[in-house]
Every structure is written in C-alpha cells, then in structure tokens.
Amino acid sequence: MIGYVTLGTNDLPRAAAFYDALLAEIGAKRMMELDRGIIWGVAADKPSLGILKPFDGNPATVGNGVMVALAVDSREKVARVHKKALELGGKDEGPVGPRGEGFYAGYFRDLDGNKLDVFCMG
Numbered sequence: 001m002i003g004y005v006t007l008g009t010n011d012l013p014r015a016a017a018f019y020d021a022l023l024a025e026i027g028a029k030r031m032m033e034l035d036r037g038i039i040w041g042v043a044a045d046k047p048s049l050g051i052l053k054p055f056d057g058n059p060a061t062v063g064n065g066v067m068v069a070l071a072v073d074s075r076e077k078v079a080r081v082h083k084k085a086l087e088l089g090g091k092d093e094g095p096v097g098p099r100g101e102g103f104y105a106g107y108f109r110d111l112d113g114n115k116l117d118v119f120c121m122g
Contacts, residue, residue, distance in 0.1 A: 008060025
C-alpha cells in the first residue's frame, strides 16, 4: 500500500552520505536524484525512502510521532543496520531486541532527528 515515504533535511549532502551508507546495508541504492533531495529503493516496484528539503522552503522539522520502519529479513540484518546507523552518527532510540511476539526491532534517529526503526518478523 505504501509507495514511498519522505523525510525532511536541512543538510542534503550530510543526509545523503548517512543514507547512502545506511541503506546500502539492506541493498538499497539511489533511484532518483532531484535538486531538493534523493530517493533510495531496492526496486522500482517496491516502496522507497526519500530525503528532501521541504518544498515550501521552510526549515525541515521532525514530526512528533512520525517514524519510518525499514523491513529486513533477519535479526542479523536488524542488528547490522541499527549498528551502522549509530556508527554514522545516528542516536539510539531503543536497542535491538524482541518487541513482543514475533517482532524484532531496533530504533534510531538520523542526523536530522527523524525517527526510524529496522525490524523483521519472526
């Protein structure tokens, strides 16, 4: 159902470096580059993630309660992506581990303060 999600940034080169390295961990690459941002994905027919300077020209801000979830296929990848986010300067928002029956995740914030989680089922 979801085609893509965008997050705001005030420093596109910094955000691009963060997401190039982070999303490479799950096989995503740049699919589209615009003056205002970049879109990453694993395939054109799969959901993608974009980092953009806001269209209205105002500063990007973090949405309270907004979170992007990155789906992976193993607990090892959950740990690897979460660790990579922290190595790249992201902030821990919840360590890797089980979060109820059959849900395994780790939470972090990117360099602009946007909240993400990486998860797998099982």
